[in-house]
Amino acid sequence: MGEVAAPTPGAPQLSPDDLMRLPAPPPGQPFDNLSFIGSKWVSAWAIRTSEGIILIDTMDNDNEAEHIVAAGMRKLGLDPADIKIILVTHGHGDHYGGVGFFKRIASPKVLMSDADWTMMETKLEFDRPDWGRPPRREISVTDGQQITLGDTTVDVLLTPGHTKGTISLLFTVRQNGQDHRTMLWGGTAFNFGQQPDRIQRLQAYLDSTSRAQDIARQQQVDVFISNHNVFDEAVQKLEKMSSAARNPFVIGTEATVRALTVMNECAQATMAAWTS
């Protein structure tokens, strides 16, 4: 419900419920300092730093946080007790639902945008019974803020649209001694069509994607990932990693900009439909 699954050509379209019920794929390590832990539905990412772990999103609920995220981290040699920071991309339960579990087993600070903290404190835009309850407000991050833990800095990009306070993240990953600038897009689907401010939201989405294109070019972003597998196919890319000559997560700057162009043009088309 937080997202709308895109249809895959030739495949039956699976609903979020179907995707949540599928057995979780194995966790994986696209880069030396970046791990994927997730389901076919929603993803969490762990960045290993010299001073502990930054976790991006926590999946739907405590059960998934324990049995998919924490268990997956242990399989990859990461101790969930080392999580120092949790960055939540936006205020939908498939991203914050497991925060409570990590607050019990570690002492992470929880960071998200002020707008989405406020939405979670007042009225949730979406909710489902199998999502964990919203965490209590902790730290708000703003556009351009740099979150540093040990040797690693994550740049926060406010990319409103999917929610009013969706954040996307920029950081550097490493493999075989090579650095790759990475953008994690924090909220993709236009699932705000019933909101009274849907036109402003869509305009914000247009502005966010067009600004992100400039940033991707300036910073030579060559890895573009998501918090839902349906958008970045992280699970399929991980499966290909052992046999592929090149890391399938490194798509290059042009492909990153093209992906943002597609998102921007989908928003333009939706704007035309909503305002006609």
Ligand SMILES: [Zn+2]
């Ligand atoms: Zn969402």
